[in-house]
Amino acid sequence: xxxxxxxxxxxxEGVKTLGKExxxxxxxxxxxxxxxxxxxxxxxxxxxxxxxxxxxxxxxxEISGRIASVEKILEEKEKD
Numbered sequence: 639x640x641x642x643x644x645x646x647x648x649x650x651e652g653v654k655t656l657g658k659e660x661x662x663x664x665x666x667x668x669x670x671x672x673x674x675x676x677x678x679x680x681x682x683x684x685x686x687x688x689x690x691x692x693x694x695x696x697x698x699x700e701i702s703g704r705i706a707s708v709e710k711i712l713e714e715k716e717k718d
Contacts, residue, residue: 674682
């Protein structure tokens with residue numbers, strides 16, 4: 639009888655351990671379901687980067703305009 643009780647206790651402990659593992663995996667599954675997918679995260683990051691590129695192009699255009707204006711002023715001063 640002692641052997642059967644030890645076996646029963648071992649099985650009960652195994653069931654308890656598996657129950658904890660199931661709960662952990664269910665929690666992880668819920669996190670994955672509720673969070674953005676990898677594709678959504680990449681698309682969001684891409685959108686942010688594209689906005690940054692637009693801002694940089696605007697800054698470059700503004701600086702190019704200023705350079706042209708300064709060059710024009712320098713040419714006028716050189717003529718005088």
